[in-house]
Amino acid sequence: MTPPAPPGRVWAHVGQPFEPAAYDVLVIGAGRMGSAAALFLRQLAPEARLLLIEEGGLPNEDGATILAPGVWTLAGLPEAHHAAAHWTREAAQTLGDVSWQARPHVTLHPTPGLGRLPVEEALREHPQSLALLDPAALPWAEVDPQAATYRPGSLALRTAQQAVALGADLLLNTRAALCGGGEVQLERLTVTNTHQIVTHETHRQGAPTVILATGADAPHHAEHALGVHTRHARAYRQMPHLAAPSNDTSPVLRAAGLTLRPQHGAYTLIPPLHWRDPHGYQPAGGQLTGVPTGLRRETLEDLVAQMDELPVLASEALHMGRSLSDVPGAWLALPGGTPAGRPTFEPLDDHTWLLLGGPQADTLGLHTAYKLASTLAQTLGGQTAAL
Amino acid sequence: MTPPAPPGRVWAHVGQPFEPAAYDVLVIGAGRMGSAAALFLRQLAPEARLLLIEEGGLPNEDGATILAPGVWTLAGLPEAHHAAAHWTREAAQTLGDVSWQARPHVTLHPTPGLGRLPVEEALREHPQSLALLDPAALPWAEVDPQAATYRPGSLALRTAQQAVALGADLLLNTRAALCGGGEVQLERLTVTNTHQIVTHETHRQGAPTVILATGADAPHHAEHALGVHTRHARAYRQMPHLAAPSNDTSPVLRAAGLTLRPQHGAYTLIPPLHWRDPHGYQPAGGQLTGVPTGLRRETLEDLVAQMDELPVLASEALHMGRSLSDVPGAWLALPGGTPAGRPTFEPLDDHTWLLLGGPQADTLGLHTAYKLASTLAQTLGGQTAAL
Numbered sequence: 001m002t003p004p005a006p007p008g009r010v011w012a013h014v015g016q017p018f019e020p021a022a023y024d025v026l027v028i029g030a031g032r033m034g035s036a037a038a039l040f041l042r043q044l045a046p047e048a049r050l051l052l053i054e055e056g057g058l059p060n061e062d063g064a065t066i067l068a069p070g071v072w073t074l075a076g077l078p079e080a081h082h083a084a085a086h087w088t089r090e091a092a093q094t095l096g097d098v099s100w101q102a103r104p105h106v107t108l109h110p111t112p113g114l115g116r117l118p119v120e121e122a123l124r125e126h127p128q129s130l131a132l133l134d135p136a137a138l139p140w141a142e143v144d145p146q147a148a149t150y151r152p153g154s155l156a157l158r159t160a161q162q163a164v165a166l167g168a169d170l171l172l173n174t175r176a177a178l179c180g181g182g183e184v185q186l187e188r189l190t191v192t193n194t195h196q197i198v199t200h201e202t203h204r205q206g207a208p209t210v211i212l213a214t215g216a217d218a219p220h221h222a223e224h225a226l227g228v229h230t231r232h233a234r235a236y237r238q239m240p241h242l243a244a245p246s247n248d249t250s251p252v253l254r255a256a257g258l259t260l261r262p263q264h265g266a267y268t269l270i271p272p273l274h275w276r277d278p279h280g281y282q283p284a285g286g287q288l289t290g291v292p293t294g295l296r297r298e299t300l301e302d303l304v305a306q307m308d309e310l311p312v313l314a315s316e317a318l319h320m321g322r323s324l325s326d327v328p329g330a331w332l333a334l335p336g337g338t339p340a341g342r343p344t345f346e347p348l349d350d351h352t353w354l355l356l357g358g359p360q361a362d363t364l365g366l367h368t369a370y371k372l373a374s375t376l377a378q379t380l381g382g383q384t385a386a387l
Numbered sequence: 388m389t390p391p392a393p394p395g396r397v398w399a400h401v402g403q404p405f406e407p408a409a410y411d412v413l414v415i416g417a418g419r420m421g422s423a424a425a426l427f428l429r430q431l432a433p434e435a436r437l438l439l440i441e442e443g444g445l446p447n448e449d450g451a452t453i454l455a456p457g458v459w460t461l462a463g464l465p466e467a468h469h470a471a472a473h474w475t476r477e478a479a480q481t482l483g484d485v486s487w488q489a490r491p492h493v494t495l496h497p498t499p500g501l502g503r504l505p506v507e508e509a510l511r512e513h514p515q516s517l518a519l520l521d522p523a524a525l526p527w528a529e530v531d532p533q534a535a536t537y538r539p540g541s542l543a544l545r546t547a548q549q550a551v552a553l554g555a556d557l558l559l560n561t562r563a564a565l566c567g568g569g570e571v572q573l574e575r576l577t578v579t580n581t582h583q584i585v586t587h588e589t590h591r592q593g594a595p596t597v598i599l600a601t602g603a604d605a606p607h608h609a610e611h612a613l614g615v616h617t618r619h620a621r622a623y624r625q626m627p628h629l630a631a632p633s634n635d636t637s638p639v640l641r642a643a644g645l646t647l648r649p650q651h652g653a654y655t656l657i658p659p660l661h662w663r664d665p666h667g668y669q670p671a672g673g674q675l676t677g678v679p680t681g682l683r684r685e686t687l688e689d690l691v692a693q694m695d696e697l698p699v700l701a702s703e704a705l706h707m708g709r710s711l712s713d714v715p716g717a718w719l720a721l722p723g724g725t726p727a728g729r730p731t732f733e734p735l736d737d738h739t740w741l742l743l744g745g746p747q748a749d750t751l752g753l754h755t756a757y758k759l760a761s762t763l764a765q766t767l768g769g770q771t772a773a774l
Contacts, residue, residue: 223674223676223677224677227676227677228676229675229676229691231688231692274662275661275662276685277665277668278664278665278668278671278683278684278685279671279673279683279684279685280668280669280670280671280683280684281665281667281668282667282669283667284665284666284667286666287610288616289610289614289615289616290610290611290614296665296666296667297665297666297667298663298665298666301618301724304616305618337688
C-alpha cells in the first residue's frame with residue numbers, strides 16, 4: 001500500500017514565489033466542475049501531478065457558483081439520468097458542509113396529470129408556500145420528495161480543499177490562457193493600492209493534459225485560443241431576491257420554468273432560460289412602461305406573465321432593482337447551445353479537454369466531472385472505477 | 388350610387404406645404420401591413436378621411452420589406468389558417484405586379500413521414516435544386532404545389548398606390564410619434580447638402596383612429612409613447628445571398644427551418660428564427676475560429692450545422708461577408724414574442740390600434756390587415772364585409 005500523498009502546495013498571492021514545474025495535468029478554473037475533476041483525479045490517478053489554477057482569490061471566488069442557489073432534483077430529468085443524479089447527490093453530501101438541506105421540490109401545474117396532487121394537499125404542511133400562489137390558477141402539484149438545496153459555492157470550496165489535501169497544487173489569483181500544445185500562459189494577478197487588478201508576473205506552464213473548466217467563458221476561450229469551434233453557448237441569468245418568508249423545510253417551488261428557491265429565510269428566483277443569448281449581447285437592465293429596472297426585459301416579461309398564478313410576484317416582495325448591478329446575475333454555459341444541455345466534457349485537441357456544467361450542474365455536475373477523471377485516469381496510469 | 392372619390396394627395400417632399408386637416412384615420416407606416424390597412428379602409432369605409440404616413444421616400448422605402456424575399460406557402464401552417472392564406476394569395480395577385488411566381492415549396496426531411504416523397508422524385512424536374520443537397524442526408528421531401536414567391540416591397544408600393552387612387556392621402560418622408568389621445572407628432576424630414584437627415588418642420592395631427600404599423604419598432608413605440616406594455620418582441624434576421632443557380636421554376640427549398648428562396652437567378656437564404664433577441668441587443672457580425680464574418684454568430688452556427696445536408700452551404704457560394712453591413716438584414720416583429728407568431732392587431736388605447744406582420748406576413752398579412760379594416764369600418768360608418 002502506498003502512503004497517502006502529502007498535501008499539495010497553495011499559492012494564494014504573488015508574494016509566494018511560483019516556478020513552473022513538471023505537472024501531468026493542469027485544471028483551469030476551480031469552480032465546482034474543475035475542483036471536482038481535480039479531486040477525482042487525485043483519487044483515481046494519485047501518481048499524476050496536478051495543478052489547479054483559479055483566477056479568483058479562493059476556489060469559486062468569482063463567477064456564477066458563488067451566487068448560484070443550488071437545487072438538486074429529479075423533477076423534469078429523464079429516467080436515464082437518475083443514476084448520475086443520485087451519484088452526484090451522494091458525492092455532494094460526503095464532501096463536507098455544503099449547506100445541504102432536504103426539501104421537497106414541488107412543480108405547480110394549471111392542469112391535472114399523472115402523479116399530480118391537489119396543490120392544497122401537496123403543500124398542506126407549508127402554508128407559507130401556499131400563500132405565494134393562487135390555487136385556482138395552479139391547482140395541481142407534482143412532488144419530488146428527494147429534492148434538496150445546497151450551496152454550489154461551498155461545494156467548489158470543499159472539493160478544492162480536499163483535492164489539495166490529497167496532493168493537488170492550487171494556484172490562486174492566476175489567469176490562465178491556452179496557448180495550444182498543452183501550453184498555458186499564466187498571469188499572476190495582484191491588486192494595487194488603487195484597487196486595480198494588474199498582472200504581477202507571467203509564466204509558461206505545460207502539461208500533457210489540460211482541463212478547461214472556466215464555465216460560460218470556456219467555449220469562447222477554446223475557439224479563440226485553439227481555433228476549435230463548438231456548439232456550446234451561454235446565457236446571462238439573473239436571480240432576483242423575493243422577500244417572502246421561507247424556513248428550513250419550505251419546499252422549492254417551480255411554475256412554468258420559474259424556480260423559487262428558499263434561501264436565507266426568503267426566496268431566490270431562478271428564472272427559466274429559453275434560448276442562448278446572441279453573440280455580442282451585453283446584459284442590460286430593462287424598462288417596463290418607462291420605469292427602469294435592474295432585471296433584464298425578457299426575465300421581467302416572464303415574471304409579469306406569471307403574476308396571476310403567483311401573486312407574490314406582483315408585490316413589493318420582488319426586488320427588481322433600478323440598474324443591472326442591483327440584481328445578482330451571471331453568465332451560464334449552455335452545453336450544446338441549448339438550455340436543456342446537460343453537463344458534458346469533450347476533447348478539444350490532443351492535450352485539452354473541455355468540461356462544462358451549465359443549467360443542470362446542480363443535479364448532475366459531479367458525476368460528469370467524475371466521468372472525465374475516470375476517462376483520463378486510464379491514460380494517466382491510475383485506476384479506472386466503475387461508475 | 389356615390390361617385391368614386393378623387394385620388395388622394397401625396398406630399399413627397401417638404402417643398403410641398405402640408406397643413407394638418409380633419410382626418411378620421413391616421414395610418415403610421417406604409418409597409419405592406421399599413422398600406423393594406425389603408426387600402427382596405429378606403430374600400431370598406433370610403434367616407435372616412437385617411438392619411439397614410441411614411442418615414443421613407445416611398446411606401447416601403449426603408450425597413451424589412453424592401454429586402455424581404457417573400458414566400459407564400461401552406462407548408463407548416465395549421466389548417467385553421469388556410470382560408471386566410473388563400474385570401475392573402477388572391478388579394479396579393481390582384482393588386483398588380485408584385486413579381487408573383489408560382490413555384491413548388493419543398494420541405495426536406497431526414498426521415499420518412501406522411502405525405503413525403505423520395506427527394507429524387509420530388510425534384511426530378513429540378514436537377515439544379517437537387518444538386519444543392521445530399522440526398523442521402525435528406526432523402527424525403529414534402530411538396531406544397533400551390534406555393535409562390537413574390538416581392539413584399541412591391542406589394543407595399545402597389546397597395547399604397549391604390550389606396551391613394553381610392554382617395555387616401557399620403558405623407559412621405561415624415562416621422563410620426565404617438566402622443567396619446569389620438570394625437571400624433573409629425574416631423575417632416577429632408578436631406579441637407581451634406582446628406583444628413585434633418586427635421587424640416589413639425590406638425591401636430593389628431594384623428595379619432597390611429598393605426599400603428601411600423602413593424603418591429605411598433606411595440607417599443609407603443610410602450611414608450613402610450614405606456615402600453617405588450618408581449619410582442621423582435622429579432623434581427625439576416626438574409627445572406629447564395630450564389631447557386633436558380634431559374635423561374637426552381638422550387639423554394641426548406642430544411643431544418645432554413646428556407647432557400649430562388650431570387651435573381653440565385654438564392655436568398657431565410658434562416659430560422661429560434662427566439663426573440665434580448666432587449667438592448669445590437670446586431671453584430673460573428674467570428675468563426677477567428678475569422679470575422681458579417682453573418683451573426685447564431686445564424687452562422689445554424690448554417691454550419693446544415694453543411695452536411697446542404698453541401699452548397701460549405702462552398703464559396705455562401706456570402707458571409709466580413710462585417711454586418713455586408714449582409715442584408717432587418718429587424719422583424721415577433722407577434723406574441725415568439726417566432727411562431729402570426730400577423731395580428733390589437734387596440735392599444737381608445738384611439739390607437741397596433742397592426743403587426745412578422746414572420747408569417749408573406750402568407751397571412753393581407754388578410755389580417757383586412758380584418759382590422761373591417762373591424763374599424765363598423766365604427767367608421769362604412770360597410771362590413773364577410774371575410
